[in-house]
Amino acid sequence: MISGDFHVHTCFCDGSCTPEEAVLAAIKKGLKKIGLVAHSYVPFDSCCISPENVPVFQSEIKRLAEKYRDKISVYCGVEADFYSEQLLDGFDYLIGSAHYLRCGGEYPSIDDTPEILRRTVERFYGGDFYSCAEDYFNTVARWADRGADMIGHFDLIKKFSQKIPFDDQNPRYKAAWRSAADKIISADVPFEINLGGIARGVQSEPYPSFEIIDYISSKGGSFVLSSDAHSPENIAYEFEKFTYLIKNN
Numbered sequence: 001m002i003s004g005d006f007h008v009h010t011c012f013c014d015g016s017c018t019p020e021e022a023v024l025a026a027i028k029k030g031l032k033k034i035g036l037v038a039h040s041y042v043p044f045d046s047c048c049i050s051p052e053n054v055p056v057f058q059s060e061i062k063r064l065a066e067k068y069r070d071k072i073s074v075y076c077g078v079e080a081d082f083y084s085e086q087l088l089d090g091f092d093y094l095i096g097s098a099h100y101l102r103c104g105g106e107y108p109s110i111d112d113t114p115e116i117l118r119r120t121v122e123r124f125y126g127g128d129f130y131s132c133a134e135d136y137f138n139t140v141a142r143w144a145d146r147g148a149d150m151i152g153h154f155d156l157i158k159k160f161s162q163k164i165p166f167d168d169q170n171p172r173y174k175a176a177w178r179s180a181a182d183k184i185i186s187a188d189v190p191f192e193i194n195l196g197g198i199a200r201g202v203q204s205e206p207y208p209s210f211e212i213i214d215y216i217s218s219k220g221g222s223f224v225l226s227s228d229a230h231s232p233e234n235i236a237y238e239f240e241k242f243t244y245l246i247k248n249n
Contacts, residue, residue: 094147150224
């Protein structure tokens with residue numbers, strides 16, 4: 001059994017519930033641990049935590065940890081984007097993610113809408129999706145040197161694969177994710193198996209894909225199962241179906 005879910009967002013960023021509502025939902029679902037996570041601040045995204053709310057968020061999580069300590073362990077996490085400049089002191093752990101690419105002086109999102117991703121590929125990568133994917137995986141791989149406690153949704157670049165078709169067997173795509181995975185594995189940083197895309201109906205398999213999970217497993221990498229929940233009902237979403245993917249964790 002998985003005892004905890006360490007990737008749960010609240011109204012302090014782009015989640016729909018308060019931290020306490022999330023804690024109560026986790027208790028109701030029988031979890032022994034919950035990690036409440038805020039998206040780190042970046043000036044080009046309105047869905048992240050504001051700098052002035054960081055200490056408020058941290059104080060609230062500490063309050064809840066004390067209030068519910070006899071029922072559940074509550075942790076304060078941050079999902080840090082690679083290009084965030086927010087100070088990351090005062091958090092229990094850090095999820096290293098890449099939601100944006102740096103293209104000159106701009107930071108286009110790769111998980112906002114299919115149209116934005118399509119324009120990004122056309123404008124900055126000459127219409128070559130695989131060049132964009134290479135840049136994305138190179139960015140994710142750099143978390144290996146920055147001290148993340150786990151890697152968030154490793155192949156998020158595939159989010160709109162249903163609307164922007166690409167071949168995940170393309171040699172360039174496979175070489176890009178393998179190179180990034182190898183670097184992260186060598187740094188002994190766990191990968192999350194993120195079920196958020198399944199919960200929201202945009203993916204039929206987790207992040208990373210089953211193929212990538214098999215590769216990471218074969219190389220001795222480790223995993224943490226997470227929901228990436230943005231609402232109480234998705235906390236620990238379908239964990240029972242995917243527990244078999246977690247080995248020695």
